[in-house]
Amino acid sequence: MPDFKQFPLPDTAEGLTEAEILNWHIQPGDTVAVNQIVIEIETAKAAVELPCPWAGVVTELLVEPGQTVDVGTPIMTVDVDPNGAPVDNGAPPAATTTVHEPADDEMKPLVGYGAKPSAAKRRPRKGAVPAAAPEPAPAPVPEPALQVAVATEVIPLAKPPVRKLAKELGIDLRGLTGSGEGGVITRDDVQHAANGVAPSPAGAQQPTGGETRVPIRGVRKATAQAMVSSAFSAPHVTEFLTVDVTPMMEFRAKLKNSPAFAGVRLTPLAFAAKAMCLAVQRTPDVNAVWDEPAGEIVYKDYVHLGVAAATPRGLVVPKVRDAHTMSLSQLAGALDELTSTARDGKTPPADMLGGTITITNVGVFGVDTGTPIINPGESAILAFGAIRDMPWVVDGQIVPRKVCQLSLSFDHRVVDGEQGSRFLADVGALLSDPAVAMTY
Structure with missing residues (x-):
């Protein structure tokens, strides 16, 4: 039976209160291993890659690149595989379908423990998740109370310096096709797009008169x-x-x-x-x-x-x-x-x-x-x-x-x-x- 867990943004440094989401390395439907790198964030100190503390299937990404979120905010949901060598927290896999944040001891081994990262594989998406409490048999199963959101937009893949260049040039990365390995958008892709007509990036406003507004963060x-x-x-x-x-x-x-x-x-x-x-x-x-x-x-x-x-x-x-x-x-x-x-x-x-x-x-x-x-x-x-x-x-x-x-x-x-x-x-x-x- 599915066991859904939400991964909250951890405190990666002393006194961290928030971080900017830079880039996801996985998508909904991907299978992840324990301690596989899933996201890159930018804190007030530096860029940091975060691993997933469980093995399972990614069901939902709760934040998008460019967002700044507080520590403790859920950033993704994982359908945990009870046989996938999850983080050892001394507790057996949940017997019912639940959506919860991991306990403190579940979050300790973020880096350097567990299985090595493996290549992401896709499996068919589930259209819905059963209700949090199962209905007694033989009563008919009601409409599911919790729906797993389906990503309708592909998150552009680009390194932080390329994202910064795109902001400066007024290029929307969502409208570009990456020429790099794995579809990653490169600096050349952005510069080529700057030579033509391109919409403004999502995080910047460019009114007439030559002004560019960039959010203060990181x-x-x-x-x-x-x-x-x-x-x-x-x-x-x-x-x-x-x-x-x-x-x-x-x-x-x-x-x-x-x-x-x-x-x-x-x-x-x-x-x-x-x-x-x-x-x-x-x-x-x-x-x-x-x-x-x-x-x-x-x-x-x-x-x-x-x-x-x-x-x-x-x-x-x-x-x-x-x-x-x-x-x-x-x-x-x-x-x-x-x-x-x-x-x-x-x-x-x-x-x-x-x-x-x-x-x-x-x-x-x-x-x-x-x-x-x-x-x-x-x-x-x-x-x-x-x-x-x-x-x-x-x-x-x-x-x-x-x-x-x-x-x-x-x-x-x-x-x-x-x-x-x-x-x-x-x-x-x-x-x-x-x-x-x-x-x-």
Whole structure:
């Protein structure tokens, strides 16, 4: 007898309240295995793929791509196969036809347990579901009380960057035929459609006069909320320092030719990050946080370094865990991997949490400096500006040097001006003469 269960949107990261539906990997009528990936969502942290906790047949998709739904909202219904190795929750299969949300213990093994995903297969759709309570025999069976909705529209298959491009160009993906493998709509499909006449996308309004309206959601919404909260709760102070980094750049050139750094992408950002980790040792206040509810200042004896990264989804700040324990080579490798993963939208939600201090590389955009906003839960953020050839006074003579600007924003409830100035000066000293690290 059918056993229908509804799959609610789970909390995939600490504090998640909602997520945007990006793409379904299955359709009504498909057979799914335990832990088979069925949907891709975008949270405030990153894009996440969700597996199904049961084996069975998909009977209904309750949400569509583009929708933003709250955690706990049912997103699909599955006719659970009692012989299909469902998630072990200690309870036998239901004896009657029911539609219910899974218990907490049913939802625990979302990833990494159970059978491997198998290819989706279709079987004939059932037109209706029997009533929740079976009628006693031999009375005639009444009209079914619960009907399984039949999808009347094919959900377009496209990756998030392609969906974003379609929104920007005003292309409705539902009107396109994908040229990619399995009918997936590609970037070329969208661009070809943009050369002709195409209707507006479902999630955007394009009135005359050249306006485009895009819903505020996902990473952009989370970033806005976090920055507003930080800017109006923590009293920001920003200090600036111009530094001659010629010795650092010369040292970098030597290290790049060293066998110990073979294959390592050694960027100036790695030197700045290493300088921050060293400078924190002398000024731990910048690595502390103001805990308003507890009435305490919490000092961290570790550095989880946040790195602001621009991605197609917006600004994200993944963390390098225990950066204070890493050598320059290890830190350079971690930064390269972290930023590449963030740009691809593959940062695990856990890597977005628990930062202690942040660096933002505005220099990569050719910008000299800025007044960055502190990330919530931290007390300081350093902006690393562009390195330029500039005139500089050395031993009374004006000579060309490699120069950059640093700016440090800090929470004045935790960090006094003297402490913020000392930390910024220490970072500058380490960049202007890497040998200073020997004195720490």
